[in-house]
Amino acid sequence: MEKIRWVIEESEKYLANTTRDPESQPLVIDRGEGVWVYDIEGNKYLDFTSGIGVNNLGWPSHPDVIKVAQIQMTRLAHAAANDFYNIPQMELAKRLVQLSPGNFSKKVFFSNSGTESVEASIKLVKGTGRKYLIAFLGSFHGRTLGSLALTASKPVQRYSAGPFSIGVFHVPYPNPFRNPWKINGYEKPDELINAVIEYIDFWLFQHVVDPEEVAGIIFEPIQGEGGYVVPPHNFFAELRKLAQKYNIPLIDDEVQMGLGRTGKMFAIEHFNIEPDIITLAKALGGGLVPVGATIFRSDLDFKKKGIHSNTFGGNALSMSIGLKVVELIKELMPHVNEIGKIFGEELCQMKVDDCRGLGLSLIHI
Ligand SMILES: Cc1ncc(COP(=O)(O)O)c(C=O)c1O
Known part of the structure; x- marks a missing residue:
């Protein structure tokens, strides 16, 4: 925790004010593997955001890439x-x-x-x-x-x-x-x-x-x-x-x-x-x-x-x-549709007001 706090404090000192937020997003990413992201203390997170739409093939990338x-x-x-x-x-x-x-x-x-x-x-x-x-x-x-x-x-x-x-x-x-x-x-x-x-x-x-x-x-x-x-x-x-x-x-x-x-x-x-x-x-x-x-x-x-x-x-x-x-x-499309269907159905069961999306771009609110 100490190291995380130090990285955040130093970052805030030297980096421009953007969309990072030490309160709501105190995540210091160390590495990624498939759908998982690890912080510098080894805590493991499931990435529902695909790296804000970048890691569609997983973290850090597909081995062939x-x-x-x-x-x-x-x-x-x-x-x-x-x-x-x-x-x-x-x-x-x-x-x-x-x-x-x-x-x-x-x-x-x-x-x-x-x-x-x-x-x-x-x-x-x-x-x-x-x-x-x-x-x-x-x-x-x-x-x-x-x-x-x-x-x-x-x-x-x-x-x-x-x-x-x-x-x-x-x-x-x-x-x-x-x-x-x-x-x-x-x-x-x-x-x-x-x-x-x-x-x-x-x-x-x-x-x-x-x-x-x-x-x-x-x-x-x-x-x-x-x-x-x-x-x-x-x-x-x-x-x-x-x-x-x-x-x-x-x-x-x-x-x-x-x-x-x-x-x-x-x-x-x-x-x-x-x-x-x-x-x-x-x-x-x-x-x-x-x-x-x-x-x-x-x-x-x-x-x-x-x-x-x-x-x-x-x-x-x-x-x-x-x-x-x-x-x-292109090869992954059938998989996205198959998993997206299952995931979408589960997500809609948890919906409060609305659930929506296509494929694996899904949200419930
Ligand atoms: C639909 C859309 N267009 C454009 C952009 C801007 O992309 P970038 O952040 O790579 O400049 C984004 C970023 O989230 C986006 O979602």
Whole structure:
């Protein structure tokens, strides 16, 4: 206990004030193994959070991913991959294009985090010359200034950062359990869907912004930070129709719910629509490296060389890890669905107000 207290005190002295909390989260992590995390005194914890959506293949990572990383590390790690070419980057881009929904030509931009994958998506849609974005209340899309303008999860996350340089209109998410219209979305899903679509199409587009000025609509297929909120099944099909009517690209933020957590590679596959852009991060690095990826319809590509780039994105180490990660996660899908079903049923027996989720992304409140 003494050592734990010492690490926390020294950390608080030298580290920025973020989301660590010495009172509610006094955990000093020493190592991880599978689903278990150990603190520096050997106490063992079952990790229900998968390392905030990063360790989908377990802690510290899957042995095959570690093997790939060890081999790649001794060959080439950094690769200045936006200035030059490397094979792992090309192969992972190709694989993500093949695996992701969207029966059209697609490309990928690699970065190092979820927020960067969202930033790239903002630049891509603004490349159409339109100005504004629509995001949903309760959403979390990151903390850099572009993505933060989209985030509407907790006021503290936006505290002192605004006003923001990108124009965003926030609209209610079709939360079946808690929404402004007090519609029970489990019993009346169509009523809830209509309310949200009407809010955008009538209240927003007739009174606030011309849809011709809207560059994109960003959503989480299931809200993560917002409380694992699963929208009614037909919502995204209706949103797609609305977006099509006004030629607005849809950005599907899969940073948290993508890569197998819901029992499908991409959570949006549960809803049978094809987004124009998909953002990924977290689990793509296998728990070993930070990676972000933005998969997009090819015609949205940056209009000039140099509009967007970075130093570490597409580095050979992260890319070879990502390639192994997607193969392993794909194989795991039947397991996630099987375990998720059992776990979900047990969890719902313990529910007080609501239980919800898909695959192994589950919550009860
Ligand atoms: C849906 C979603 N988008 C974006 C992000 C931001 O990712 P990062 O923390 O890697 O910047 C998160 C992080 O939790 C997220 O859940």
